[in-house]
Amino acid sequence: GAGVSQSPSNKVTEKGKDVELRCDPISGHTALYWYRQSLGQGLEFLIYFQGNSAPDKSGLPSDRFSAERTGGSVSTLTIQRTQQEDSAVYLCASRRTSGGGETQYFGPGTRLLVL
Amino acid sequence: QQQVKQSPQSLIVQKGGISIINCAYENTAFDYFPWYQQFPGKGPALLIAIRPDVSEKKEGRFTISFNKSAKQFSLHIMDSQPGDSATYFCAASRGGATNKLIFGTGTLLAVQP
Numbered sequence: 001g002a003g004v005s006q007s008p009s010n011k012v013t014e015k016g017k018d019v020e021l022r023c024d025p026i027s028g029h030t031a032l033y034w035y036r037q038s039l040g041q042g043l044e045f046l047i048y049f050q051g052n053s054a055p056d057k058s059g060l061p062s063d064r065f066s067a068e069r070t071g072g073s074v075s076t077l078t079i080q081r082t083q084q085e086d087s088a089v090y091l092c093a094s095r096r097t098s099g100g101g102e103t104q105y106f107g108p109g110t111r112l113l114v115l
Numbered sequence: 116q117q118q119v120k121q122s123p124q125s126l127i128v129q130k131g132g133i134s135i136i137n138c139a140y141e142n143t144a145f146d147y148f149p150w151y152q153q154f155p156g157k158g159p160a161l162l163i164a165i166r167p168d169v170s171e172k173k174e175g176r177f178t179i180s181f182n183k184s185a186k187q188f189s190l191h192i193m194d195s196q197p198g199d200s201a202t203y204f205c206a207a208s209r210g211g212a213t214n215k216l217i218f219g220t221g222t223l224l225a226v227q228p
Contacts, residue, residue: 004158033215042121042204042218043159056213091158095214102147102208104216106158 002026004107006092012113013082021077021110025094032075033104034067037089046090049075050097082114118142119207121219128226134192136222138205141186145207149216150179150190153202162203163190195226 005024013019025032034046045059049069060066064083069075079086089111093104120139128134140148146167151159165172165179165188172179178191192199202223206216 031214035216035218040220042119042220043206043216045215045217048213048215050213056215059215093158102164102214103149103161104214106151106160108156108158 004092004094004105006090006107006110008110009108010111010113012115014115015084016081018078018080019082019112021079021090021112023075023077023092023094023107025073025075025092026096026105028096029094029105030072030097031095031104032069033093033095034075034077035091035093035106036061037091037109039088043091046077079112082112084114087112087114118217119205119219121205121222123222124220125223126225128192128195128224130195130197130226130228132195132226134190134195134199134224134226136190136203136205136224137187138189138207138219139185139187140207140217142207142209142217143186144209145217146210147208147214148179148181148188149206150177151204151206151218153204153221159204192224195224197226197228200224200226 032049035043048056064080067077089109091109093106149164150162152162153159176193181188205219
């Protein structure tokens with residue numbers, strides 16, 4: 001079956017511009033996560049969506065970052081007024097929550113470069 | 116505050132050798148400890164995971180050893196192969212609604228033929 005997909009694969013933008021990153025989770029997975037992977041670093045949790053519950057935004061680094069999940073499926077991460085330190089790989093993961101599923105399945109990521 | 120510390124940062128092993136990567140955690144509320152494997156240009160993929168009620172879990176050539184009292188866990192790759200060359204991340208999460216993963220900083224493994 002299809003895995004988690006993300007688009008675009010790569011994004012180059014100029015400082016100060018807004019960017020939108022998209023994630024399509026695995027069908028039927030109700031939990032969705034965004035992580036950020038900076039060069040040479042581990043993955044940093046950004047935000048979590050579960051069904052219709054309020055998202056856990058505790059990992060968002062600033063108010064320039066926001067995310068939404070429409071219809072319990074596709075999610076968009078938006079970064080406003082991008083800064084050079086936002087350059088990183090943004091990874092999306094989804095998880096099946098029924099039956100005690102714990103495994104998070106990651107997409108290939110969007111590589112963002114802010115010039 | 117880094118809640119999961121991983122070492123070494125990089126590792127070179129000869130083909131057929133044993134690769135060992137170590138992690139230590141601080142939060143005793145963690146109850147799920149996965150290891151992820153990441154190839155260049157790809158997202159991380161779950162390799163093996165363990166819960167603290169067991170001290171060891173083995174899947175093929177991959178083994179997790181878990182020491183609850185020391186708050187440490189490690190990944191052992193037996194008979195390491197060049198195809199195992201990748202970055203390995205340990206992680207931890209605690210039960211609850213979010214189950215967000217706290218990751219170590221990764222280990223770049225190179226298996227030489």
